[in-house]
Amino acid sequence: MARNVDKSSVPAVTVPRLALYLRKLRELKAQGTARISSQHLAELIDLNPAQIRKDFSYFGEFGTRGVGYEVQRLEEEIAKCLGLWRSWSVIILGAGKLGRALVQYRGFAEYQFNVVGVFDNSEHVIGANYGAGRVRSVAELEEFCAQQPVDIAMITVPAAVAEETIDKAVAAGVRAVLNFAPVKVHVPADVVIRQVDLSSELMFLSFYLDRERE
Amino acid sequence: MARNVDKSSVPAVTVPRLALYLRKLRELKAQGTARISSQHLAELIDLNPAQIRKDFSYFGEFGTRGVGYEVQRLEEEIAKCLGLWRSWSVIILGAGKLGRALVQYRGFAEYQFNVVGVFDNSEHVIGANYGAGRVRSVAELEEFCAQQPVDIAMITVPAAVAEETIDKAVAAGVRAVLNFAPVKVHVPADVVIRQVDLSSELMFLSFYLDRERE
Incomplete structure (x- = not known):
């Protein structure tokens, strides 16, 4: 249909x-x-x-x-x-506070977006389990994606390493990226990227608050 | 200027x-x-x-x-x-996983958006400290806002209680809302609201992923 x-x-x-x-x-x-x-x-x-x-x-x-x-x-x-006739596999790159919060965000599974893996670079969190299996090293990303299809990568690493992290995900075959890092990243034409920029949302609010008070 | x-x-x-x-x-x-x-x-x-x-x-x-x-x-x-010549006071309503992650999100303080309070309805988290002082009961919201200016409320409560929570914030004098709950909420004309809808962002990606495969 x-x-x-x-x-x-x-x-x-x-x-x-x-x-x-x-x-x-x-x-x-x-x-x-x-x-x-x-x-x-x-x-x-x-x-x-x-x-x-x-x-x-x-x-x-x-x-x-x-x-x-x-x-x-x-x-x-x-x-x-919207493509919701099927389920989609999501990985989270960056197991900091935001990444961990997203692992168990219920709104995703409701639409069959399933978090299948969490990756980080820090030895402090690799091996820990925040809800979608143990946190893997980013070095394992390519092998992981070769073994199971990964559709979407959510990027919750710091801004300074967002670009290289997204490059690795794209190299591993990921074709859709949701970037929470506050930095605009270029991706190849066959990759779709969306940015969630929380500071920018707050600036939208402060713009209007400040305007009202003028 | x-x-x-x-x-x-x-x-x-x-x-x-x-x-x-x-x-x-x-x-x-x-x-x-x-x-x-x-x-x-x-x-x-x-x-x-x-x-x-x-x-x-x-x-x-x-x-x-x-x-x-x-x-x-x-x-x-x-x-x-953008109104960034001054600082803005932010409260977080909902101390679940997402709310707790936002308390310490470094990108906010960088632009002088300061989290001054965290509120929740659950006795399990009221009194806990996730980084911006102890979590207060939502019942204390009005008194809190009367004692110190609050500019922006971030809403991280479940969708079912988002509207009533936003109503309470507005009644307490908050004039700007960043709503993370996946539900569209009406606010008075003098209140500015922005919605961060994470599932909707993922649907944007699945729309394009699915289109490519057609």
């Missing part, structure tokens, strides 16, 4: 909204809601109904005017489009 | 780029670089030079054609614009 959606037509800015829709549709399904209008959904997630209709148009025309969208069908189509 | 920049003219989509520029300019300053062209900066941070020139135009005309921008002056102007 996902094959019906031409994913190359879905713009990158739309993808985070798909994740938002998916979460809300799952909630509605769990509550027993069978259909929802773009208007009602827009109120629930604070978006423009026209935007929602445009985004849903990628999934074909199974919304009916005055009746709304079928919640379950739409939820299934979006999940497939 | 920051008063010279009309912050209301800076669009929201520009603000995260300002944070990116700031980080790179600080790096360049530390390396002793006095001037940089938009072209060179564009290469360093993988953006379009025209975009950079447009963004910098908010800070007045102190780039000179063929000579480039003054690194230190630009860095200072951007920092001021």
Whole structure:
């Protein structure tokens, strides 16, 4: 069914909204809601109904005017489009505080993102177990990835070693990176990278707080 | 000096780029670089030079054609614009794994975001110290905020209680929220909220991984 959606037509800015829709549709399904209008959904997630209709148009025309969208069908189509019809293997590179917190973050497994390995360079943490097996040395990364498929690497090492760590993951065959280190890293064109920059999020807030007080 | 920049003219989509520029300019300053062209900066941070020139135009005309921008002056102007001329007090609501990891995340203090308090509802963690004083009960939040200014609340409670927790922070006078709970929460118009949605970031990656394999 996902094959019906031409994913190359879905713009990158739309993808985070798909994740938002998916979460809300799952909630509605769990509550027993069978259909929802773009208007009602827009109120629930604070978006423009026209935007929602445009985004849903990628999934074909199974919304009916005055009746709304079928919640379950739409939820299934979006999940497939996001690649959630299968599970994905995730490794965490950097077993510091943030890395350890992420190992057991429940929100990942809920969508079948499974942490299969944790790696670090420090002898202080190699061998310890924070929830996804013992922490391995980064030197074992290539062998590990050769033995089992790894889809995504989450980078929680210090900024100074983020680039070399990402290079190692890419060399080992990883094709998707979620970088928590506050440094922009170049990757080959066939690798997709997203950055979670927590300080930058705080600066967004301080920008507005400071503006209000002017 | 920051008063010279009309912050209301800076669009929201520009603000995260300002944070990116700031980080790179600080790096360049530390390396002793006095001037940089938009072209060179564009290469360093993988953006379009025209975009950079447009963004910098908010800070007045102190780039000179063929000579480039003054690194230190630009860095200072951007920092001021982002509200970083002062420090900001941050509280963390939710002392679970993620909350504890954030307490000691070094990237925050670097920009003078100071964690001044950690709150939780669970008796198992109230009283424990993960790095910013003992964990307080959420019931103490209002009194705490009355006694010292709190600018920003980071929300690391479970999704099911995120809304009520944010409501409590807002009622206590907090005007900026960084929400890590995977749920969209409505706040009053005078409160600024940003969401860090880790599952959604992973779905962005799985979308592209899945597309490649089609």
